[in-house]
Amino acid sequence: MNKKLAAALSGGAVLVVALSGCSSSSGGGDKGPDPKLVAWAKTVCDAVPAQDAKIKAANAAISTTAADTAEPETLQKTDSQAFQDMSDGYKAIAAAIGDAGAPPGVDGGAARQQEVVKNLNGLAASYADLKKQVDALNTKDQAKFASGLHDVAVQMTELEKKHKSGTEALKNLQQGEVKAAIAEQASCKKVASSAAPPAGSPEGSAKG
Template sequence: MEGTDPVNKKLTAALSGGAVLVAALTGCSSSGGGDKGPDPKLVAWAKTVCDPLPAQQAKISGAFDALAKVAKDGPPKDVQKTDSQAFQDLADGFKARATTLSGAGAPPGVDDGAGKQQDAVKKLTALSAAYVDLKKRVDGLDTKDQTKFASGLGDLSDRMKTVAAQYDGVITSLQNLEKGDVNAAVTKQSGCTKASASPSPAKS
């Protein structure tokens, strides 16, 4: 087992260290909107975006927790199985988020709302695809050869640098979408409030 555990810990650190915060996913920050409150149409849009969030966030957080736990020890087959499932859950979670935002459409009454919404959907979809790719890569690792397995995890960790950059792009895009009245609207939604109260992805 020597050589595998440190590499897998490095992989998990790359994954969980750059995890998207609930606030970035939802716009559930503490800053408020205007005194008049957000437009009712925007509040309705926010409800569409926020209602599915707790389940999506639970899947994403659960995946990061699984990656953190398997990094501690375990035979290659167990590491592969857990990592594979976690990558699939992350792919599904971010794809669901993209689908929700796509279905909600542009936030009404927001300057360049359509452009901001479409950019967020595009980046979330790309992030989901990146996790699908990671799943394929980990599924292809040779668990019978310890040296090859450790080397494969090292390559996977290097690949995560690209995924981390995509993560940053998602955060920036969502924060851009969440500004002003959009933020005021989503903070009124119980789905966003519940997600904000849920545990954050484990840090390595």
């Protein structure tokens, strides 16, 4: 049953990696990006690794229970905590980007920043809703539990659109010197290197 959930999780990790940009690129010329922009990027990037780890652990927890023959109560507890952690993770990243404010000296930066915050908060709310659904599942009735878990998996698949919107918003925020400033941050590089997809995977061509 949980295998459907595990299969539906693919978009989550990719979104956070989008914030790391392509660390090998530089867009600020020889002088490098504006120091104020570098400071902004540091504020954003320093908040990412801990939340990235939380989201990855939540993904792994659901995948792990998908691989065994866990009882419904165990599945419910694991999935509920995983959805809570994913919701908290996206909410925290949204808060970090929101608190950082618009990237200084960037045309349209405020609108791009607000779009990212809106998308990430939307994802956080969606995962919070999934947690409520999982918490309400009837673990005493195997058929009803399986049906309910299937419904959750379907909704997770539909969340893929929100993940794609979030990824596009993050990429849109990272234009020109913003990308160069983020590329300088060790914390964002760490996320990029730890989440690099295996060669030949669908995500492999998305990074770069």
